[in-house]
Amino acid sequence: MKQYVGRAFTHRLFWPVAMLVALLAINVIAVPGFLVITVNAQGHLFGSVIDIVRNGAPTLIIAVGMTLVIATRGIDLSVGSVCAIAGAVACSIILGSPNPDDPVVVGIAVLAAIGLSLLMGLWNGFLVAVLGIQPIIATLILMTAGRGIAMLITEGNILTVESAPFKFLGSGFLLGIPVATIIGAVIITVAALLTRRTALGLLIESVGINPEASRQAGVRARGLLFTVYAFCAVLAAIAGLILTSNQTAADANNTGLFIELDAILAVVLGGTSLNGGRYSLAGTLVGALVIQTLVTTVYTVGIPPIATMVFKAAVVTAVCLLQSETTTAAFARWRRRSVARKPVTEAVVSQ
């Protein structure tokens, strides 16, 4: 029994999961019916938990891409700006068409947004992989410039769209489940299969841990970097489309603002090190859920909005402290001590 407890304590997902459970518990105490899921008149699932998995989808989607970027020892600060660009492109195409409710128009708008974001991602990849610029600086360029590009596309306006097919992305339901949640689930599943069922994950981790050794072993690091930055940008575009659809408006200044920080936090909470290397998509999923649950908790517990950021910071600090190497080492020592109490005396002389 003790053994299992010990193992659970040292599992890399123990503290994030514990934090998630604790947050849910707080909510249940504040609002006893918090976990209740009902089916409303349209046959849609309904409840706070559903809200969490729906509203958390954009962060989760970006965090999946961010996980792979971070695994290569990089970081992508431009995802928020890419969200805004994707939303701006899609909305301006839909608004420019005579028939905004035509699914074909919406389809073209979505593909155009994703296509442009793919180019943005390749740009990031070019800066990092070919020019060798540090990822934080390389993506800072697009982070700053991207809002400007989005502004140019929207001509400085907030583009409000009335398009049923587009609205479906962010606030629609399929088989009673929010479409955004389904998209998020599909993306993390595909990413997991793509990296773990092929050798992509191994090669990404290898490049993240030791780029030079990987190069000498014949790993095409450059191609991998292009791939992860492009993938991350495409996921950012998808998240941006969901956000824009949910707001029914493209706002160059505010769509996806600070979402890069939430995504990075989700990755870190999930136990993937910013130093690159071993990554955990399952951890990222838990991390994204913790962040979204935090936002919800602020409302249910009634923390004043001015204290929201401080509260969020406190929780994140707690999880990071609990996960830190020092704490882990302390736990390991404590376990070893309690296991190896029995003295071992053996004669240690010659031969």
Added chain:
Amino acid sequence: MPDSVKAPVPTQAPVVEMTDISISFPGVKALDGVDFRMFPGEVHSLMGENGAGKSTLIKALTGVYSVDSGLIRLGGEHVTFSEPAQAQAAGISTVYQEVNLLGNLTVAENVLLGREPRRFGGIDWRAMRRRAAEILEGLSLDVDPNSLLNSHSLAVQQLVAIARAIDIKAKVLILDEPTSSLDLEEVAELFRVIRSLKESGVAILFVSHFLDQVYEISDRLTVLRNGQLVGEYLTPELLRIDLVQAMIGKELATLDDLENKVHSGERDVAPTDGVAPFLVASGITRKGAIAPVDLVIGAGEVVGLAGLLGSGRTEVARLIGGVDRTDGGQLEVQGATIKLRTPRQAIKHRIAYSSENRRAEGIVDELSVRDNVILALQADRGWFRPIPRKRQDELAASYIEALNIKTPSADTPVRNLSGGNQQKVLLARWLAIAPRLLILDEPTRGIDVGAKAEIQKLVYSLAENGMSVLFISAELEEVLRLSNRIVVLRDRQKVADLLNDGLDVDDLLALIAEGVTEPEPVTGAAS
């Protein structure tokens, strides 16, 4: 075998006394009731194979690991260190095998890092440079204190690390493999420094795999094996053969057998006669690294590259391995001209380069043994064609067995293995791609006698099976033992290309030192 404790106790009290030290890690008992002591003014060598517990013992003494049980006394007083800073403050100074300095700072900043002279609350840069210059001068090191550490060779960086350790006013100085990247002159220089420190009463713990150096410099030896104490000896009273036996713990006959087998030269490969060579390099060169060099490597031939550190031996290997690009010259593999821009292209031609820099350019330390073994093979297949898990396990298991890799399991991160075992994992990675030409750059550096013999044996049997090997080592005996032909480099130029027929160490030393080409036939003259 000599008694376990034979050394008479000197009149002084020991400065370090470790009693009944035990440390375990999950699944391993790294140290099991080990006693260890050091006296002021002695050089004490700590000997043992990979995984014997040398590093663990040092880390227990320097506060990196805390001991599970046992006592540490320093100058007679019981001490417990929970972090390296405490040990340092108590006068225990360490220079690790891998240089632990900051390359982007100046030499002066590195020497005095953390102890910068201060004035008005800030750093007194002038005093710092002066102090650093004094220390370097004391070591007769001609290094500009203002130059960046990165701009110096690994050997100079090592000496700077020692300068740093000396300045701490240490009572105990620990030198962990300090000579593994030094050439002969630099070793002599280091020994001069060690002797003068010894005279001033410092106790020096010396760890090295070079038996010659151990016998030259140390007064006393402690031998560990598998985490246990074998014994403590006075150096002059312990025969080398007994020392090796104490370290390995098995009958030395097997090692002798190997030596005889390898040495007897029963291989009668005459690759340049008739058989097309595997690789022909004509005038390959790289600016600032190596002057144009011609080199021919036959199929199944072992070509040794001999020369001092910085002679260009690694540079040649890196050009052939595709790690660095050539500025000129031509490479032919089996008669076809090839261009190598990346190691990946070299691997496509079945040329594998195993770097001398195991940590920085070899192993991927957080990944498992299995992942490290399959890495090159997997990269060669491409990401979309993963090696099935079952095949991965088979590969890992077969190499763990064949190369006698000591690891708890194939899932263990490779950084938890000792240096020699990491080297074997690296070899496994290259063997897994079935190379036609294997370039081994210092494959036996910093590893113990047993593993060394195993690797030598492996090279021998690989060549017997038709693989070409380009073998680089600072140890001339090793080069002589394994090579069919030896290419000598000096000052970034090829000075000789000789059949290994009756050559001895002195011949090679003469060539390395003087660069006089003997009237032997020069075989690598393809143009």
